[in-house]
Amino acid sequence: MTVPLISLNGLTKRYGSFTAVDDVSFGVDEGSICGLLGPNGAGKTTTFKCLLGFAKPSAGMIAIAGAPVRPATFASLAYVPERASLYDSLTIAEHLTIYRRAYENYDDARARELLALFDLSPSLHAGKLSKGMRTAVALTLAFSIRPRVLILDEPASGLDPVHQRHVLDLMIDAAANGAAVLFSSHQVGQVERAADSVAIMKKGKLIVNSVIDDLKTGEKLVEAVFAGPVPDLDGLARDPSILRIEQAGSTLRIVTREDSDAIAARVFALHPKSIRTIDLNLEEIFMNAVSGDGR
Amino acid sequence: MPAIFTVDPRSGVPLYLQLIEQIKRAVALGMLAPAEQLPTVKALALELTVNPNTVARVYRELERDGVIVTSPGRGSFVRTDGAGIEARRAVADVARAAFEAAVREAKSLGLSRAETQELMARTIARWYETENA
Numbered sequence: 001m002t003v004p005l006i007s008l009n010g011l012t013k014r015y016g017s018f019t020a021v022d023d024v025s026f027g028v029d030e031g032s033i034c035g036l037l038g039p040n041g042a043g044k045t046t047t048f049k050c051l052l053g054f055a056k057p058s059a060g061m062i063a064i065a066g067a068p069v070r071p072a073t074f075a076s077l078a079y080v081p082e083r084a085s086l087y088d089s090l091t092i093a094e095h096l097t098i099y100r101r102a103y104e105n106y107d108d109a110r111a112r113e114l115l116a117l118f119d120l121s122p123s124l125h126a127g128k129l130s131k132g133m134r135t136a137v138a139l140t141l142a143f144s145i146r147p148r149v150l151i152l153d154e155p156a157s158g159l160d161p162v163h164q165r166h167v168l169d170l171m172i173d174a175a176a177n178g179a180a181v182l183f184s185s186h187q188v189g190q191v192e193r194a195a196d197s198v199a200i201m202k203k204g205k206l207i208v209n210s211v212i213d214d215l216k217t218g219e220k221l222v223e224a225v226f227a228g229p230v231p232d233l234d235g236l237a238r239d240p241s242i243l244r245i246e247q248a249g250s251t252l253r254i255v256t257r258e259d260s261d262a263i264a265a266r267v268f269a270l271h272p273k274s275i276r277t278i279d280l281n282l283e284e285i286f287m288n289a290v291s292g293d294g295r
Numbered sequence: 296m297p298a299i300f301t302v303d304p305r306s307g308v309p310l311y312l313q314l315i316e317q318i319k320r321a322v323a324l325g326m327l328a329p330a331e332q333l334p335t336v337k338a339l340a341l342e343l344t345v346n347p348n349t350v351a352r353v354y355r356e357l358e359r360d361g362v363i364v365t366s367p368g369r370g371s372f373v374r375t376d377g378a379g380i381e382a383r384r385a386v387a388d389v390a391r392a393a394f395e396a397a398v399r400e401a402k403s404l405g406l407s408r409a410e411t412q413e414l415m416a417r418t419i420a421r422w423y424e425t426e427n428a
Contacts, residue, residue, distance in 0.1 A: 169344055173341060175348070176337035213310055213312075217309050274402075276403055279306065280307045
């Protein structure tokens, strides 16, 4: 069994009476990309801060490459915060110099290649850059140290679509070379494309953690239209494989977790005028998860 | 390998199933020839901008289904024996599923059996007309 490069076990972080992160456990394996989704205030950034040792957990365990976070961890860990912190009075080239001196694994050729990819000139002063360009510099620095662990908070925010795609390709390349990547995003489509697993947080709790393709295989929407009002569902509502039921007039919509055929058969027995089963994409699964009662 | 694969990550159909179907289709239609080498997991992941573990899963399942063979250090290749048979079976499965979806849709739209049969007969006549002529 492989030890996940990133692991959280029962992570809890309280600020006074407010619980920002509530008993969260998951891991990211070597070669894996995990997308962290959640509405604002779900606890994503606090989770990152705990992972990096910037905030002390109230309870629970965190390990990077099987060990607690310590200064040496940062030799092979790269973190890009949502708002990139750069030295405004220094040029991009001077930032690269700092990295060359600070990181043993720093790869200057790689850094120059990434600057070109993001259309950035090394002579620009950091203070003159737009938010997206600052993010691109921070990403360049992060990937130039060939990290084994990458933690990226909204890594594509402020970037144009072409550069956003480059960010996904950088994560894919790093994972293909064995790195573990954990990134948060508000763009479900990015997670759906680049990540193999997803973690969804809501109000500090982890409500979904799964391989994305398995999630898609499992969750379906069964939609039935009746000639009149929707008949009595006869205990269907208590079926554990049903995540959500909506009724509007003569339309019944049921989101199922597993075995949608069995649910469809039971609905069919109620003689609907029409019935169909629809594959749910990650955005719909996400919306169902965060808008539900939290199960 | 020619860039013949496209995936739609926003679809509700899992990415690995989309890719498996497309590769089997390419083998069945001869776009991928027996003994032809497939790209590495990393190369295909980067070409399509999809997760490398997803591509690795695709290759594992294609190997299990007898469509490709992977030898460590050399790469993945379309099998010279039987790959076409399995791929044609898979493509027939796709056709069957599409057919079934069409009939189910017709039924759910309230068409009668006779109307559905009539529609189907007309569709078949249009697409196979050159063979009848």
